[in-house]
Amino acid sequence: MNSATVKRFIAVALAPSLILYSLFVFVPVIWSAYYSLFNWSGIGQAAFIGLQNYKELLSDSIFWHSLGNNVIFVLASVLGQVPLALLLAIILYKSNALQRFLRAAVFMPMVLSTVVIGLIWNYVYHPQIGILNFLLDALNLSALKMEWLSDPDIAIFSLIPPLIWSFVGLYLIIFISALQNIPGELDDAAKIDGAKGFTKLFKITLPMIWGTIQVALILCIAGSLKSFDLVYIMTRGGPAHATELLATYMYNATFSTFRYGYGSTISTAIVIISLLLIGTSQWLTSRRK
Amino acid sequence: MFKAAKLGLVGILIVVLLAACGSNSSSDGSTNKSTEKITLTIWNNWSGQDAKAVAMRKILEDFQSENPNITLEIEALATDGLKTRLRTAAAADEMPDLFVMWPGAMTKEFVQGDLLQPINEFLDQNAEWKNNFIENALVDFTVEDNIYSVPMNLAPSSLLYYNEDLFKQYNVKVPTTWDELLQAVDTFNANNIIPIALGNKANWVAQSTTFSTIGDRVTGTEWFLKAVDQSGASFTDPEFIEALKLYQELGEAKAYQEGFNSIDENQMLQLYTQGKAAMVINGGWAVAGLVNTASEEILNATNITILPTVDGGKGAAKTTAGVVGTGLGVNKKLSGAKKDAAMKLFYALAGPDGQKATLESSTLISYNLELDPSKANPLFIKLTELMKETKIVPVYDSKLSSAAVEAINNGLQELLLGGDPEDIAKRIQAAQAGAVN
Numbered sequence: 001m002n003s004a005t006v007k008r009f010i011a012v013a014l015a016p017s018l019i020l021y022s023l024f025v026f027v028p029v030i031w032s033a034y035y036s037l038f039n040w041s042g043i044g045q046a047a048f049i050g051l052q053n054y055k056e057l058l059s060d061s062i063f064w065h066s067l068g069n070n071v072i073f074v075l076a077s078v079l080g081q082v083p084l085a086l087l088l089a090i091i092l093y094k095s096n097a098l099q100r101f102l103r104a105a106v107f108m109p110m111v112l113s114t115v116v117i118g119l120i121w122n123y124v125y126h127p128q129i130g131i132l133n134f135l136l137d138a139l140n141l142s143a144l145k146m147e148w149l150s151d152p153d154i155a156i157f158s159l160i161p162p163l164i165w166s167f168v169g170l171y172l173i174i175f176i177s178a179l180q181n182i183p184g185e186l187d188d189a190a191k192i193d194g195a196k197g198f199t200k201l202f203k204i205t206l207p208m209i210w211g212t213i214q215v216a217l218i219l220c221i222a223g224s225l226k227s228f229d230l231v232y233i234m235t236r237g238g239p240a241h242a243t244e245l246l247a248t249y250m251y252n253a254t255f256s257t258f259r260y261g262y263g264s265t266i267s268t269a270i271v272i273i274s275l276l277l278i279g280t281s282q283w284l285t286s287r288r289k
Numbered sequence: 290m291f292k293a294a295k296l297g298l299v300g301i302l303i304v305v306l307l308a309a310c311g312s313n314s315s316s317d318g319s320t321n322k323s324t325e326k327i328t329l330t331i332w333n334n335w336s337g338q339d340a341k342a343v344a345m346r347k348i349l350e351d352f353q354s355e356n357p358n359i360t361l362e363i364e365a366l367a368t369d370g371l372k373t374r375l376r377t378a379a380a381a382d383e384m385p386d387l388f389v390m391w392p393g394a395m396t397k398e399f400v401q402g403d404l405l406q407p408i409n410e411f412l413d414q415n416a417e418w419k420n421n422f423i424e425n426a427l428v429d430f431t432v433e434d435n436i437y438s439v440p441m442n443l444a445p446s447s448l449l450y451y452n453e454d455l456f457k458q459y460n461v462k463v464p465t466t467w468d469e470l471l472q473a474v475d476t477f478n479a480n481n482i483i484p485i486a487l488g489n490k491a492n493w494v495a496q497s498t499t500f501s502t503i504g505d506r507v508t509g510t511e512w513f514l515k516a517v518d519q520s521g522a523s524f525t526d527p528e529f530i531e532a533l534k535l536y537q538e539l540g541e542a543k544a545y546q547e548g549f550n551s552i553d554e555n556q557m558l559q560l561y562t563q564g565k566a567a568m569v570i571n572g573g574w575a576v577a578g579l580v581n582t583a584s585e586e587i588l589n590a591t592n593i594t595i596l597p598t599v600d601g602g603k604g605a606a607k608t609t610a611g612v613v614g615t616g617l618g619v620n621k622k623l624s625g626a627k628k629d630a631a632m633k634l635f636y637a638l639a640g641p642d643g644q645k646a647t648l649e650s651s652t653l654i655s656y657n658l659e660l661d662p663s664k665a666n667p668l669f670i671k672l673t674e675l676m677k678e679t680k681i682v683p684v685y686d687s688k689l690s691s692a693a694v695e696a697i698n699n700g701l702q703e704l705l706l707g708g709d710p711e712d713i714a715k716r717i718q719a720a721q722a723g724a725v726n
Contacts (some may be wrong), residue, residue, distance in 0.1 A: 041691075042380035043402030127548025128560065149551035152706060238492055239550035240703035255373045257695040260380065 029271055035264035042260045053265035062241050063266065066249040067273070069156050070225060073163065073245065077224040080164045082216055085171030090201070092172070093179040103176070107169035114166065118233030121162040125149050149235055152242030159243060163230060167223065171216050178212035179205070218281055225274055246270050327630045328360045330385035332374065334615075336365035339577040340650035341442070345638065348646060352637050359630050369491060379404055386631050390438060390618035392429030393687035399618060400432045406621045407435035411632055418640055426613050426655040429687070438616030441639050443653040445611035445676060446572040446684045447502040447596060450579075454590040455482060455567040464597045467535070474544045477567050485539075486566035487549040488557025489705075492698035493686060498570045500536055500701055501610035501684040502596045507532035509603035510682045517688045519725045524718035525711070528603065533710035535599065540705035550702050562587050570596070572611070573672060577651045580666045593671050595679055610684040613655045690724030693717055 036053055040046035057063055088106060092099045109117060124131050125148035133145045148158040182205065190200050206213075228247035231237060237244040237252055244252070246266065254263030331349070335342035346365075353361050364385070366374055371389065378384050384404050390396060399405050412419040422439060430438045449464075456463060456473075459480050464470035477484040489495045505513060508528040515522035516529070539545075546560065554571075561569040562583040569575075579588065598606045617639060623631050637643060644656040651669040653676060660673055686694045700713035 041398070042376055043398050043404070122551070125551070127551060128546065128565070147548045147551070150548040150706075152703075155551075235551065236490060236492070238490065238699070238702055239706060240699050240708065252695070255376065256691070258376055258691045 029268075032264045032267045033271075035261055036268045038261040038264075040260045041258050046261065049261070053262050056262070057265050057269060062244060062249060063246075063269070065241065066244040066246045069244060070227075070246050072156055073160075073224040073227055074221055076160045076163060077167070077220045078217060080160065081168050081171055082213070082220055084164065085168050085216070086175055086213070088168070088172050089175035089179055090205070093176045103172065106172050109166045110169040112166070114229040115233055117162055117166050118230055122149070122234055125158060150239050152239055155235060155239065155243045159231060159234060162234070163224070163227070166230070167220075171220070174212060174216055175209065178209040182208045218278070221277060221281065222274070225270075225277065246273070326358055326360060327627055328362060329387065329627070329631055329634060330362045330364070331634070332364045332366065332371060332385045332388040334366060334368045334371045334389050336367055337578070338581060339574075340581055341574070341577045341647060341652040344646045344650035348638055348643060352634055356630075356633070359634075361634075384618075384620050384622075386620045386623055386627070387634060388618050388620075389615050391615055391687065392438075392440065392612055393683075394690065396430055396437055396616075396618075397432055400435075400437060404618075404621055405437050406619050406623065407437055408439075408619060408632075408635075409436050411635075412436060412439070415636070415640070418636075421641070421657050423655050423657060429613055430616055438618060439639050440613035440616050440655040441643065442574075442614030442647055443611070443655040443676070443681075444572055444574060444614045445609045445653070445679070445681055446497045447499060447570060447610040448573060448575075448672075448675070449568055449570050449594050449596055450561065450575065450591055451568045451594070452561070452564065452566075452587065452590050453592050455564070461567075463592075463594060466597050467599050470544075470597045471538070471542050473567075474539075474542045478543055483546040483560060483566035484568060485544045486557045486560035486569040487545040488552040488554045488560075489550050489702060490553045492550075492702050493694075494554055494557070495701045495705065496694070496698050497610070497684055497686055498572060499596070500532075500697075501686075502608070502682070503536050503599065504529070504532045504685065505608060505610060505682045506596070506599040506602040506604040506606075507535060510605075512603065513683065513685075514688070517721070519722055524721060525714050530710050530714050533704060533714060536701070537704050537707075537710060540707075545705070549705070558582070573653050573676070576666075576669050576672050580651050580668060588666075588668060591668055593668070593675055595675070604682070605680065607678060608680045608682045611681040612684055612687045614653075690721055692724045693721035696720035 035046075037048060037050060038046040039049045039052070088102075092103050092106075123129070127133075127147055127150065130148070132148065136142060136145050146154060149155050186204060186208070190204055195203060226247060227245060228251065231243055231245050231248050232251070235243045237248040241249075247270065250263050250266040250270065253259050253266055333345065335345040342365075349361060349363055353359070372391075372395075375384075375388060375390070375395075379399065379402055382404075390399065396405075419439075423443075426440050427436050430436055430440070451463060455461075455477075459476055459482070461473045461476050462469055464473050474484040487495065487499075508516075508526075512522050512526070512528060516524055516526070546566065549557075557569060558571070558575065558578060560566045562579065564587060576593075579591065583591070595607065595609050617635055619628075619631060619635065641656075641658075644654050644658055648654050648656075648658055648660060649664060651666050651672075653672065660670070662670055665673075685697060689697065696717045696719075700708070700717055704710060704713055
């Protein structure tokens with residue numbers, strides 16, 4: 001095969017997914033950007049209002065608050081999920097029965113639907129029959145009891161444990177497979193050189209899986225930027241917008257307030273913010289090399 | 290060997306998945322093949338286990354078996370889901386043939402979007418039926434002399450259900466004034482009983498079941514309708530701020546249980562049916578649920594009244610917020626045999642027989658029909674007696690624009706957590722002004 005036929009083969013092989021991708025991702029993004037220039041209730045005529053929606057967005061305190069909540073989610077995932085998963089992976093990467101059991105236990109929430117996770121944690125936090133408040137009572141820590149999901153000051157932080165719990169299994173599996181791919185010779189060489197414990201961890205293990213950690217971080221940032229389901233099920237963005245994320249705010253503006261134009265404006269803003277963040281992270285990782 | 294078994298397993302999985310995907314499309318295809326057969330789509334909110342939903346599903350089933358040439362494609366959704374779904378379908382211009390539709394704001398919007406067809410002619414052909422509706426029942430379904438539906442129930446949205454046993458046990462007077470309500474709250478709190486159960490996670494509950502009535506008591510209906518039209522009244526007027534402050538008092542007195550913003554309407558009723566709460570404020574529709582789910586003991590102890598009066602308020606006293614109930618919207622695109630079939634189903638559901646079935650499922654109707662006391666649940670008889678002497682004033686979310694409804698719903702969550710009434714009033718005003726102009 002010469003290089004021209006190879007190229008043609010690659011083009012033909014890529015075409016189906018490229019067409020699907022542009023049809024279902026690219027085109028809607030463009031349409032949504034177009035709709036964001038209108039004032040439209042979904043029924044009847046849409047009125048063209050130029051950049052009015054964007055002007056409103058910039059001075060919309062709920063939008064900025066939602067963005068802040070998204071940042072909290074990103075930080076909680078990056079600083080919570082990834083290190084925790086890494087720690088668990090280092091402890092659990094060998095395969096005896098107990099480790100296999102623990103691995104399955106940590107991974108289990110991944111196979112549960114988010115609806116189930118949301119309902120479980122709603123009962124953990126339930127103001128009258130919640131397990132968490134009972135537990136605090138039993139430990140004589142009644143002073144720490146709180147209205148976990150209905151106090152606007154703490155509700156967003158109450159959502160973090162379910163968020164970490166539900167995704168830590170994914171990163172655990174990714175890290176374990178990376179750890180198992182470290183060649184055994186390196187282990188032997190380290191042993192001969194007398195590297196043990198932390199020295200081995202920081203000089204050999206972590207550098208060997210650094211690429212995987214980077215991928216996990218990007219997955220983590222992208223995942224928490226688009227989180228929606230957990231919050232929608234547990235609090236619906238409430239009380240009084242306290243736990244609103246960009247995605248839930250977009251949903252509420254579109255389907256509760258029926259301002260399709262403004263909802264599209266928020267979606268477009270999400271696209272721009274995501275592109276900026278991903279661009280930055282790519283720039284940072286390429287610098288490392 | 291092991292590998293072959295694994296491959297086989299994967300193969301089976303793939304076949305199952307493909308079969309699951311395929312079954313939908315094949316059933317779609319078969320219904321459209323024969324020409325004389327008619328397919329009607331109907332979307333409704335009769336998905337629950339309450340008596341009304343059960344009765345309506347029975348009518349649909351009977352209709353299906355009596356009319357083998359008509360295939361019903363029924364989609365039952367929870368109320369919130371149905372409202373969202375209808376709007377989305379409206380935006381895509383893909384409305385079902387018949388659908389449960391709310392009077393007032395929603396009907397008006399659908400008419401403006403050219404999605405509905407009027408049923409005047411059909412009503413005139415059945416004059417006896419038409420004339421049997423209660424006074425003003427069709428007003429909220431009428432736009433410019435065209436009638437688009439009839440109410441299939443009557444929905445006072447704001448009634449006080451209370452547990453008489455608990456009131457007797459702690460020697461509390463059933464509140465008829467605002468001060469008595471606050472006193473009752475204090476007494477129950479002192480005895481570790483939840484005074485009023487509230488589940489405001491889906492944030493319409495506080496607005497629809499409680500604040501609409503309190504607002505009307507303070508401001509009067511006339512002011513509210515002016516503020517809705519934004520002609521001569523504004524939500525930043527002192528009377529509205531006073532209403533917000535009054536409602537905030539209830540929150541400050543700890544009238545609601547802890548965490549009321551994180552549980553939903555069903556869990557709210559559960560608190561009451563478990564005897565943990567002395568009162569719950571909910572619509573007339575709650576009776577159909579209570580008679581099916583509450584224990585005998587709680588049911589017998591339950592009584593119903595209207596919310597207490599407010600001293601110095603401009604509104605009438607013996608009123609509750611509410612709307613004539615939901616009706617059925619008829620798709621603009623229907624014609625010929627398909628329309629005839631749709632109207633037949635319409636009549637089965639909303640005609641005299643449908644109204645009777647609704648009434649017998651412990652649900653109020655906007656249609657003149659005597660209740661047979663031997664068949665009805667005692668709690669429902671209490672409700673019908675109460676409604677004979679109670680007038681209905683407009684519930685906020687049936688009149689306000691969707692943007693203002695969202696603003697007030699979120700505003701009330703904030704208000705009960707100690708938010709500033711004037712800020713909240715400003716936001717509601719801005720939302721309504723933006724939608725009207």
